[in-house]
Amino acid sequence: MTKDVISGMSSHMDKTIDSLRKEYQKVRTGRASTSLLDEIKVDFYGTLSPLNQVATLAVPEPRTITLQPWDAKMIPPIEKAIMNANLGLTPANDGKLIRLNLPPLTEERRKEIVKQLKKFAEDAKVAVRNIRREAIDDLKKLEKEKKISEDDLKRAEKDVQDVTNSHVARIDEVLLHKEKEVMEV
Structure with a gap:
């Protein structure tokens, strides 16, 4: 019974870390x-569609993203959607292809991004701790219902804490990796 609670908790924590990674990809x-x-949606003949469903996206160079719309008439709405997304990117098109050049980040902007990354990591840690609290509550409920002994509860609480610590360490690793990537010039 305690193993079920711990494995369920662990999978929830894994999902939290996956969510953090996805959040970091957007940064x-x-x-x-x-x-x-x-996250950008384009008005595709009256329907809001994700950008990757109306154009082919590619990264030909480290600081360039290209978009090749499947329909040349879609270039203006795609450019408009990119401008409205407030990414700080200005689209340039040659009639067939839209290019987005990413300007190099300033040191100040890099530090702001790192602060944002740390906030995301802290939010993930809070989520992991909340999952831990829920798991411990579930274990205490099992003990109250006499489904597990007090000794089993103490052992399970220790296991829960160990799993929590390992997930917090993984969050720190993900943060460190992304932080290095951002601070790289």
Whole structure:
């Protein structure tokens, strides 16, 4: 029974870390990444569609993203959507292809991004701790219902704490990796 609670808790914590990684992918670093454009929706003949469903996205160079719309008439709405997304990117088109050049980040901007990354990491740690609290509450409920002994409860609480500590350490690793990527010139 305690193993079920702990494995469920661990999978929830894994999802929290995955969510953090996805959040980090959206953060603009010095390198171009198509994931910067994941949240952008384009008016495609009256329907809001994700950018990757109306154009082919590519990263030909470290600081350039190219978009090749499947329909040339879509270039103006795509440019408008990118401008409205407030990413600090200005689209340039040649009639067939839209280029987004990512300007190099200033030191000040890099530090702001790192602060943002640390906030995301702290939010993830809080989520992990909340999951830990819920797991411990579930274990105490099992003990109250006499489904596990007090000794089992203490052992399980220690296991829960160990799993929590390992997930917090993984969050720190993810943060450190992304921080290095952002501070890289």
